[in-house]
Amino acid sequence: MGLDPGKEEQNAALHKVRKRVIETIGRNMDLYGISLSTGHLYGLLFFADKPMTLDEMGSEMKMSKTSMSTGVRTLLDLKMVNKVWEKGSRKDLYEVEYDWYQTFTDFFDIKWRKSVETNIMILRKSMEEIDKLVKEYAEEPDMVEMLHKDKAKLQDAYAYYRWLDRLIDTFENGDIYKLVPKEPPAENE
Amino acid sequence: MGLDPGKEEQNAALHKVRKRVIETIGRNMDLYGISLSTGHLYGLLFFADKPMTLDEMGSEMKMSKTSMSTGVRTLLDLKMVNKVWEKGSRKDLYEVEYDWYQTFTDFFDIKWRKSVETNIMILRKSMEEIDKLVKEYAEEPDMVEMLHKDKAKLQDAYAYYRWLDRLIDTFENGDIYKLVPKEPPAENE
């Protein structure tokens, strides 16, 4: 408390710049299925010079510690922040994962992969089910036709999810960077 | 109304298979930021043999037509369903976009691209702002150091968003399929 006037002015200037970025980042976090306030929390941690405690976050965000706790857990689940150990401190410390490429990959691995896998499973099961029904109702041309139509749709969906699965593989094993390198090709402009 | 018993039994069997798939698809739609019921609506349209009207959707989903209207608009915005014209009918007809690869691409183009672009703009602006502050506070080593730290973070974020932008480009121009072909390589299992 009680910085001298010059420091306070500096602080305000820095704060203004940070605030804009934090809000921009926070606003985009809904792409990751994250609430606005948790997005803000992420932005706060992004600029923190050092790992923060829940209490520090709470006072910065002017929110309850409970909210910080749940917010951090959400971010932790997505591996967007990491728990940090510091000797001497009894409090848990958290900092953002600064490797955003990794964060991107983790997001797909955690959220998309799970969906893809259950979808693939259900589709496979449903196609088997349809095959059974085709045999069962072999005498009913209308039914067989409907079944075949449905199966064709499931087959397409199946192929798509398989593709998505392989796409996520390339995120994870880094092959994606062969196609889209991290460093942009030099620009002549 | 009033199908004969055999048909009803067939219908029930088919319905059961469809229901499972619809619910699975619907459940996953939250990845696209879509509510569960809109996800179900999508699933319903997915299996529809022909384009549907809002009234048909409403009676199938047992929901109000207003909800169908907003749900369809959401899906329309994401280009997950298309409006279809049919001669003679005064009602609007809708059907799902069956090219899921296209849907995937559109999703990123519509939702992610926008975020990426505003982020890039804000980051650029903020970095300029920091450069100004560095000059302004050149006499204050602490301030300058903080500014440099922040700028380094912004620079990293900037590079990441540029990468993301180029990644989405590959979705859109189809280059992604060179890396991850639609048809899976033949499996020897």
Next chain:
DNA sequence: TACTTTGTACAGTTTTTTCTGTGCGTTCTT
């Protein structure tokens, strides 16, 4: 062992989102 401190579970409140019914402008029909 008794005393702190920390993180989170839980219940209740506030805020946001979703859903419905009514009503109106538009378009098609006659």
Next chain:
DNA sequence: AAGAACGCACAGAAAAAACTGTACAAAGTA
């Protein structure tokens, strides 16, 4: 031109999500 059907805007109701304060278990400290 009058009438009917359609889709959507809007306001209110219902449902879901986010947030808070309290209370308590776990783990450290004296």
